[in-house]
Amino acid sequence: MGELVFVGLGLYNEKDISLRGLEEIRKADAVFAEFYTSLMPGLSFQKLERLARKKITVVSRKILEEEDGKPISDEAKKGKVAFLVPGDPLIATTHVDLRIRAERQGIKTRVIHGSSIVSAVMGLSGLQNYKYGRSVTIPFPKEGFTYETPYRVIMENRTMGLHTLCYLDIKAEEQRYMTIKEGLQSLLDVEKQKRRHVITPSTLVLGVARAGSDDPTVKAGYVGDITNHDFGPPPHILVFPAKLHFMEAEALITLAGAPEQIREIVK
Amino acid sequence: MGELVFVGLGLYNEKDISLRGLEEIRKADAVFAEFYTSLMPGLSFQKLERLARKKITVVSRKILEEEDGKPISDEAKKGKVAFLVPGDPLIATTHVDLRIRAERQGIKTRVIHGSSIVSAVMGLSGLQNYKYGRSVTIPFPKEGFTYETPYRVIMENRTMGLHTLCYLDIKAEEQRYMTIKEGLQSLLDVEKQKRRHVITPSTLVLGVARAGSDDPTVKAGYVGDITNHDFGPPPHILVFPAKLHFMEAEALITLAGAPEQIREIVK
Numbered sequence: 431m432g433e434l435v436f437v438g439l440g441l442y443n444e445k446d447i448s449l450r451g452l453e454e455i456r457k458a459d460a461v462f463a464e465f466y467t468s469l470m471p472g473l474s475f476q477k478l479e480r481l482a483r484k485k486i487t488v489v490s491r492k493i494l495e496e497e498d499g500k501p502i503s504d505e506a507k508k509g510k511v512a513f514l515v516p517g518d519p520l521i522a523t524t525h526v527d528l529r530i531r532a533e534r535q536g537i538k539t540r541v542i543h544g545s546s547i548v549s550a551v552m553g554l555s556g557l558q559n560y561k562y563g564r565s566v567t568i569p570f571p572k573e574g575f576t577y578e579t580p581y582r583v584i585m586e587n588r589t590m591g592l593h594t595l596c597y598l599d600i601k602a603e604e605q606r607y608m609t610i611k612e613g614l615q616s617l618l619d620v621e622k623q624k625r626r627h628v629i630t631p632s633t634l635v636l637g638v639a640r641a642g643s644d645d646p647t648v649k650a651g652y653v654g655d656i657t658n659h660d661f662g663p664p665p666h667i668l669v670f671p672a673k674l675h676f677m678e679a680e681a682l683i684t685l686a687g688a689p690e691q692i693r694e695i696v697k
Numbered sequence: 698m699g700e701l702v703f704v705g706l707g708l709y710n711e712k713d714i715s716l717r718g719l720e721e722i723r724k725a726d727a728v729f730a731e732f733y734t735s736l737m738p739g740l741s742f743q744k745l746e747r748l749a750r751k752k753i754t755v756v757s758r759k760i761l762e763e764e765d766g767k768p769i770s771d772e773a774k775k776g777k778v779a780f781l782v783p784g785d786p787l788i789a790t791t792h793v794d795l796r797i798r799a800e801r802q803g804i805k806t807r808v809i810h811g812s813s814i815v816s817a818v819m820g821l822s823g824l825q826n827y828k829y830g831r832s833v834t835i836p837f838p839k840e841g842f843t844y845e846t847p848y849r850v851i852m853e854n855r856t857m858g859l860h861t862l863c864y865l866d867i868k869a870e871e872q873r874y875m876t877i878k879e880g881l882q883s884l885l886d887v888e889k890q891k892r893r894h895v896i897t898p899s900t901l902v903l904g905v906a907r908a909g910s911d912d913p914t915v916k917a918g919y920v921g922d923i924t925n926h927d928f929g930p931p932p933h934i935l936v937f938p939a940k941l942h943f944m945e946a947e948a949l950i951t952l953a954g955a956p957e958q959i960r961e962i963v964k
Contacts, residue, residue: 446810452716520820546810556797685793
């Protein structure tokens with residue numbers, strides 16, 4: 431029996447892999463990769479193959495989700511397989527599913543971690559890690575239907591004094607990546623119906639674009655202003671801060687260009 | 698004016714740095730590092746210096762927290778400085794503080810992300826990212842006083858159907874790293890006083906030791922059993938799962954050796 435090693439590629443481009451991850455790829459008998467669970471905007475597949483010193487087979491969502499990743503597990507029964515994924519592995523349910531199936535077939539699995547948007551955005555926000563409540567994804571509206579869950583999660587977290595990390599939807603096959611503007615619009619649409627004053631033009635919000643790149647955009651301000659701020663290309667992500675500690679307000683002002691008046695909402 | 702680049706070293710040893718991070722270090726005029734905010738159990742300082750191809754100055758908690766990291770900012774006024782930190786930078790408040798001070802002195806700052814326990818433990822647990830509530834640290838008891846906050850956070854999260862990630866206290870200067878056994882004992886002590894049945898011998902819990910190493914221990918089970926499980930050397934971390942989805946239960950059983958009976962508590 432072989433082995434299946436999940437290797438995290440990190441956030442931005444082929445240089446975000448760890449030295450340990452690169453070693454694993456170079457020792458592998460076969461290398462697969464998927465690029466649909468997150469966008470790595472700077473990635474060059476050619477450069478990645480050159481670094482890996484071998485051919486990399488890209489697998490689609492269909493192969494992973496409808497065919498149980500069969501090409502990967504078939505190879506992993508015979509030898510050492512590296513499976514490359516954006517960010518840190520196993521944050522996506524699909525990876526967990528593949529790992530469980532592999533283990534049940536007697537294939538050993540291991541994980542080489544990579545940098546992830548989960549901790550990156552916490553760090554870039556300057557907001558304290560232990561003050562984040564549950565996170566949520568804002569999905570693309572479906573046939574005119576706008577999802578209310580993100581609105582509710584932001585509201586509930588804020589009531590408890592907790593920040594909310596909002597992932598923005600990705601439809602990689604269609605190359606659609608939700609922008610900060612679209613995410614805010616979706617929340618404002620729910621506000622229009624619910625009228626709980628959760629998301630108003632004067633609500634404080636933080637937007638982050640291209641975390642992990644050489645030119646990330648990190649900008650905090652009021653929803654009315656952030657909606658019109660140019661964040662550049664995707665991926666984008668949103669954070670709704672709750673009541674701020676002193677240091678958090680200073681971080682948003684100095685590191686994310688928030689207006690100085692936010693000092694007034696410090697707890 | 699120079700530049701201060703925060704470089705995440707990742708989880709386990711010197712090979713967890715990204716290719717991008719290593720490039721930054723090699724281009725830097727001066728390199729500093731701190732190793733007290735997290736334990737990287739496999740790190741060899743000699744190997745790290747060899748990789749960096751230059752001398753690395755280790756700074757203490759005192760220099761960072763009482764002297765505002767002055768040696769670092771002094772160098773960063775003149776040239777390009779890399780500041781190496783365990784995990785992903787800026788998760789520790791001290792790093793955020795240093796970054797704010799640097800920016801206010803006109804020093805440009807950038808961040809090279811690294812693998813972090815935040816996402817690593819989410820991935821290794823097999824529990825869904827968006828079902829984690831706020832996280833909490835279990836501190837070492839102080840003069841007989843046991844902190845109640847972790848107990849309360851676990852209870853509140855569970856009421857909302859959310860998992861709780863419990864960091865365990867670190868006193869790096871004394872080389873004290875709280876173990877899973879100690880963390881659970883601290884929670885059981887609070888249970889004795891509060892009697893809310895939040896932490897009992899039959900509560901499901903997941904322990905992870907040495908995430909990111911070649912031999913992490915990932916074991917789920919009941920508190921009564923996990924207390925006596927040998928997790929090996931630190932760092933340790935705990936996760937208290939709330940109600941499980943089907944796939945989460947399967948992950949705990951297959952990937953963390955949880956008893957098959959936990960299928961009964963699936964939502």
